[in-house]
Amino acid sequence: MATSQTSAQVPVTVLTGYLGAGKTTLLNRILSEQHGKKYAVIVNEFGELGVDNDLVVNADEEVFEMNNGCICCTVRGDLIRIIEGLMKRKDKFDGILVETTGLADPGPVAQTFFTDDDVKARTRLDAIVTVIDAKHFFGQLEQGSEAEQQVAFADVILLNKTDLVSAEELRKVEDRIRGINRYARIFHTQKSQVELDAILDKGAFDLGRILEFEPDFLHSGHDHHHEDEVRSLSITADRPVDPDRFQKWMGALLQIKGGDIFRSKGILAIDGAPRRYVYQGVHMMMDSAWGTPWKEGETRSSKLVFIGRNLDGDNLQRGFEECLK
């Protein structure tokens, strides 16, 4: 596991969502609002972006498979090149926004920020923000796996166009989203209206807050899972973690199940360590760092979150317990 520092790294926000969900509206808002920040925006096609001070770069979504023969280990080569090119500019950016096409799997984008050393040195993935069209979400789920994947990968979800559905419909959509990903923060929006502070440079990807709250699953009614359905679960422990055993277990787990695990994240109370150990992964790739120090008298508990298919919670819990002191 590599340890990455967060200083001087430009935060990157990945914006996903189906065509027409409201990504462009959101981008336009980010670019036109007075916030005194300078962004580089990487889009698939020059759309109707009202850009003045910021920079828009056209990307080609060039995905390539790593040479390890694994189909989940895919990376966006165009992003590597573009970020390298942006760093050659005299002007520096406060943030980078990456917009993906409506049918894109967010995996390769996210994995780019875990894989390439040059990209990792210069940038950090801040959050994956998924915009969802409340009216058309169920229809999009039927059309293929993309809509489900976009929810699974999200750190933040804008549940948009809430004015076009009834309260009952909205509740069903949110239930379905929570069934896939319990850990993303959801904002209800109309015309992508959200406080930009809530979605940009929040360090959502470095977890702190997200793992501290366990969303209660009020109107779940969805405990019956199909095997291949994407869902999320967490496991916890109050005894300190043995770092060597954990690394071995997690390494083996991702090697075997990485294709099914879209996201994994966690906060660990490492035996004898004064700070939290935080990690996050996308499929087989992961990154980790020391987080904030434990406070005096604080309960030192660990928590792991998995979002993916074919997750066996009991098995994961047993495996994790083997890593405890």
Add this chain to the structure above:
Amino acid sequence: MKIDLANPAWQQTLPPARSLATDAPVAACAFNRDGTTVAFALGDGQVRLLPADIKTPPPEAAAPLHKGVVLSLVGDPTSDGFVSGGDDGRVLRIAADGTATELLAQKGKWIEHLVAHKTGAVAASAGKAMFLFRDGEVREFGPHPSTVAGLDFSKDGSRVACAHYGGITVWSLSKDVALPPRRFAWQGSHVALRWSTDGKFIATGTQENDIHVWRVAQATDMRMQGYPAKVKSLSWTADARFLYTSSQPVFTAWPFSGKGPEGKPPLQFGDEGAGLMTVVAAHPVEGFVAGGYDSGELQLGDIRTRRSVVLKMADGAAITCLAWSPDGFKLAVGNDRGDLLTVDLRR
């Protein structure tokens, strides 16, 4: 006049040099055809032209030629000027007096790579396409399976090889005989490409920290592994006996004479520098080689004596480009802080 690293002066003082500070990262540098002018491509759109003679005072900076970053730069093989490419999608021919004419405009594309051949041809990458400029004509080749991430001319200038996902493509440039392009496959992303100075081999650096080399005639290939980082800089010696590679703390040369490098370790020599080499440039005539580090250190090596000397100490600004003057007595150096360095090796 010759360069002799056994001269004790190399151990006592740094060689004479001119350093000009700017505030934009340097992406590329080059000498012009007759070696009288050195140019630097900057991250603010400027191409700075300076006298190669380090004692002649440099002129004032001119207005930016590109909108955005100047990503690529070569000496113009048809004049005493240069050819530049930018992230504004333009290729410019720059005369020795700094005036520019546009050779190509590809909106939304980045001109990331330029190569020149002494027969007068220049090739540029622009997205998935390769453009050839020769005899006042512009021809487009491609599209390739992905954005072209490196390209180079064959020894005689009759072909161009382009690196992309899944391998490389070799184009025959002849207008008389239309030959189909040849594809050499190797999975993954190739991020740098250099054709050997004898025309027999094509080397690429890969996304996965390897070197891949094809024998052009036989279409056989080989892979060299063990680098801690991507090898983005490759340089063949003038006699084609060695391929220098970046991403090591010392000069690292794979032997290509005789049976080739298979089953052999690379030749490594010189004093370990601070950090890893980011750029390596073999001397245009003799057995010297320059290596710039991510720490800012700069070394000059001699493969005949396996010696190296320091030309510049580490200063925290990674070296991003190196270029030799045609006579091999001067070295242009750029870094990511914006220092434009010209070193004179005659002492």
